[in-house]
Amino acid sequence: MTVEVSRSLLLHLPELIEIQRLVSHAAKDLVRVEELVTVRHKDLSLPVMALEIGSKDPKSPAFFLTGGVHGLERIGTRVIISYLKTLTHLAHWDASTRELLARVRFCLIPIVNPIGMYLGRRSNGNGIDLMRNAPVEAQAGSRVGIAGGHRISNRLPWYRGSVGAHMEIENQAFVKYFEETFAKSSSVIALDVHSGFGAVDRIWFPYARTTAPFPNLQEVFLLNQMLDKVYPHHIYKVEPQSASYTTHGDVWDYLYDRRRVAGGSVFLPLTLELGSWLWIKKNPRQLFSGLGIFNPLLPHRTSRILRRHLLLLDFLMRAAATPAMWCQGLGAHYSADDIQRMANARWYEKKAA
Numbered sequence: 001m002t003v004e005v006s007r008s009l010l011l012h013l014p015e016l017i018e019i020q021r022l023v024s025h026a027a028k029d030l031v032r033v034e035e036l037v038t039v040r041h042k043d044l045s046l047p048v049m050a051l052e053i054g055s056k057d058p059k060s061p062a063f064f065l066t067g068g069v070h071g072l073e074r075i076g077t078r079v080i081i082s083y084l085k086t087l088t089h090l091a092h093w094d095a096s097t098r099e100l101l102a103r104v105r106f107c108l109i110p111i112v113n114p115i116g117m118y119l120g121r122r123s124n125g126n127g128i129d130l131m132r133n134a135p136v137e138a139q140a141g142s143r144v145g146i147a148g149g150h151r152i153s154n155r156l157p158w159y160r161g162s163v164g165a166h167m168e169i170e171n172q173a174f175v176k177y178f179e180e181t182f183a184k185s186s187s188v189i190a191l192d193v194h195s196g197f198g199a200v201d202r203i204w205f206p207y208a209r210t211t212a213p214f215p216n217l218q219e220v221f222l223l224n225q226m227l228d229k230v231y232p233h234h235i236y237k238v239e240p241q242s243a244s245y246t247t248h249g250d251v252w253d254y255l256y257d258r259r260r261v262a263g264g265s266v267f268l269p270l271t272l273e274l275g276s277w278l279w280i281k282k283n284p285r286q287l288f289s290g291l292g293i294f295n296p297l298l299p300h301r302t303s304r305i306l307r308r309h310l311l312l313l314d315f316l317m318r319a320a321a322t323p324a325m326w327c328q329g330l331g332a333h334y335s336a337d338d339i340q341r342m343a344n345a346r347w348y349e350k351k352a353a
């Protein structure tokens with residue numbers, strides 16, 4: 001796959017060029033590239049690309065990293081590129097990185113919504129919010145505001161698309177890729193990078209559609225415990241997405257439930273939601289920039305954010321490669337019942353005032 005480098009692409013979607021350059025500079029055969037679909041909008045035509053590094057065994061445990069679902073949230077894609085750079089350089093000379101990659105399948109879709117990112121908007125070319133577009137209804141009675149997905153008009157953000165319509169082609173390609181690639185994986189950890197909500201960096205786990213407990217709560221609890229022990233000073237708040245808000249049409253809820261019904265192996269779809277309100281507080285002028293609510297604008301802050309999440313991505317890659325630790329609780333000091341009880345108490349039981 002080669003995208004022609006034009007002036008407009010350099011101006012509007014430099015991330016795509018950077019990914020292409022990175023792939024071509026990586027060690028021979030290190031990165032495998034696949035074009036999932038070409039998305040067209042007016043005279044634009046852009047690819048959704050998937051990259052794959054590491055084990056080729058379809059049964060290997062997998063780590064799946066995605067970004068750019070919302071076109072405005074470019075910082076997510078840039079965090080992914082930054083990690084990709086580190087990893088591909090390490091793979092040149094570091095034997096432990098190569099050994100790690102031999103045990104795990106590392107797959108990425110760095111820009112799920114290239115048209116949205118090119119145009120600098122949240123939705124795709126059809127004005128549809130890809131993370132509100134899956135055939136998933138929020139739990140009856142839950143309070144879903146307009147930001148949780150609506151069918152009023154594609155001129156408003158968070159539009160789900162019309163009733164009964166197929167998923168958008170970006171999502172169709174995404175779902176197909178996920179289900180084909182990971183059908184036989186012994187376990188999957190996914191991380192979807194977003195920005196724009198809250199003042200702290202959050203790691204969300206399902207569900208988005210309901211406040212009901214997530215079936216793989218024990219695995220999330222153990223993974224969280226590993227993170228706390230490995231990086232005791234980490235900055236992340238780990239919680240179910242529904243603790244912040246509930247939505248219709250979440251693609252990760254959709255993929256998770258389908259895999260569960262099909263009897264697939266453990267799958268933890270996590271979302272990294274970068275808390276941008278802090279950047280705005282430190283630099284209120286950002287509020288007046290279209291991108292400023294979702295992306296740091298000052299160079300030193302951007303660098304800090306690109307550095308700051310490398311540890312998390314490295315941690316998740318290692319955890320994905322060693323599923324026995326969080327799938328079977330190797331090294332856990334508690335029984336499965338105790339873990340379930342503690343996880344419920346942490347995330348789902350109302351705290352007394």
Ligand SMILES: [Zn+2]
Pocket residue numbers: 069070073194195196
């Ligand atoms: Zn987002």
